[in-house]
Amino acid sequence: MQMPDVIEHQGQSRLQHGPLNDRIYLMKLDPGDFPGIVSALEDLAHEHNYSKIFAKVPEEFRDPLLEYGYLEEGRVPRFYGGQQTAVFVSKFLASWRGMATDQQRLHDVLAAAEAKQSDVPSYGPTQLQAVELGPEHAEQTARLYDTVFDSYPFPIYDPTYIRETMHSHVRYFGVFDREQLVALASSEIDTEGQNVEMTDFATLPEYRSKGLAGFLLAHMETVMREDGLFTAYTIARAVSYGMNITFARAGYVYGGTLINNTNIAGNLESMNIWYKPVAEIQDTAGTASEHLIPPAD
Numbered sequence: 001m002q003m004p005d006v007i008e009h010q011g012q013s014r015l016q017h018g019p020l021n022d023r024i025y026l027m028k029l030d031p032g033d034f035p036g037i038v039s040a041l042e043d044l045a046h047e048h049n050y051s052k053i054f055a056k057v058p059e060e061f062r063d064p065l066l067e068y069g070y071l072e073e074g075r076v077p078r079f080y081g082g083q084q085t086a087v088f089v090s091k092f093l094a095s096w097r098g099m100a101t102d103q104q105r106l107h108d109v110l111a112a113a114e115a116k117q118s119d120v121p122s123y124g125p126t127q128l129q130a131v132e133l134g135p136e137h138a139e140q141t142a143r144l145y146d147t148v149f150d151s152y153p154f155p156i157y158d159p160t161y162i163r164e165t166m167h168s169h170v171r172y173f174g175v176f177d178r179e180q181l182v183a184l185a186s187s188e189i190d191t192e193g194q195n196v197e198m199t200d201f202a203t204l205p206e207y208r209s210k211g212l213a214g215f216l217l218a219h220m221e222t223v224m225r226e227d228g229l230f231t232a233y234t235i236a237r238a239v240s241y242g243m244n245i246t247f248a249r250a251g252y253v254y255g256g257t258l259i260n261n262t263n264i265a266g267n268l269e270s271m272n273i274w275y276k277p278v279a280e281i282q283d284t285a286g287t288a289s290e291h292l293i294p295p296a297d
Helices: 038-050 061-067 103-115 135-148 157-167 212-226 243-249
Strands: 007-010 015-017 023-028 050-059 071-080 083-092 128-132 170-177 180-190 194-203 229-237 253-264 269-275
Touching: 007 038, 015 038, 038 050, 050 061, 050 103, 050 253, 061 071, 061 083, 061 243, 071 229, 083 253, 103 128, 103 170, 103 243, 103 253, 103 269, 128 212, 135 157, 135 180, 157 170, 170 212, 180 212, 194 212, 194 243, 194 269, 212 229, 212 243, 212 269, 229 243, 229 253
Parallel strands: 023 050, 194 229
Antiparallel strands: 007 015, 015 023, 050 083, 071 083, 071 253, 128 170, 170 180, 180 194, 229 269, 253 269
16 A cells, blocks of 8 residues: 655645645645745655645635646635635646546536435434544544545554544544444544534445435534534545535535545545535624525536
8 A cells, every 4th residue: 555645844834745646735824834835835846746736725825826827726615714715726737637537427426416405315224323433443443444445645544543633633423333333434623714624434335325424424514513613615536426416415515626636546536625604604794694605606
């Protein structure tokens, strides 16, 4: 198995990079690092011959980054503190990296998902329960991920990594059939930004088509709402009918496609952004609203 990419800091900003995803991912930009970080990322990309630089930044940095040759691939309104939009921008350092070879499939999956947005969600077998996983479940969690994914952008096969993230910023939730963990997902929490990424969904093959992903997602939304988070989002495999339909059916809105972005399930794949307000947001005028996010174009 190829080694996972590393997470490190450039100034006060956090990024991930490595050969697995063949990219740099600027996960969190510290405003004080801009604009110097732009050239630092370029230098790092050229040093390792990466083919993409990908960044998630507040909208105020969008236009300056476009001037440096970045392109907007997606956005999530009210991402930071329930107010400020996050923009996902990328710079393609190789021409092939910016061209999706499976465009018809991507179109078909998105069309199928958006057609399901008015459906009533199905939340799985009533005899199963969603529970929060603790450090004592790290071995089972890692084994399930190893069973389901041929590759993944983060080292979720490693129980040590699972425990470390549990103690820092990630809450894991699972479904058990007796003593066996059969499905799980995680909520990666940005406490400062009051948003959460719903991610790392995995279900054993023999338990698929039972609505367990939607079941877990609904439970996670309830917990995140109780924790005072405003906006939930995901970055899902763009070729996956199941995951895109799961989020669309749960009321998430399409926010853009990240082309050739992530090494997952053994290949470099494009990813779709979906987002949803999970709690009431107080706007700047003092009016509360839960449905202020407009559909993406």
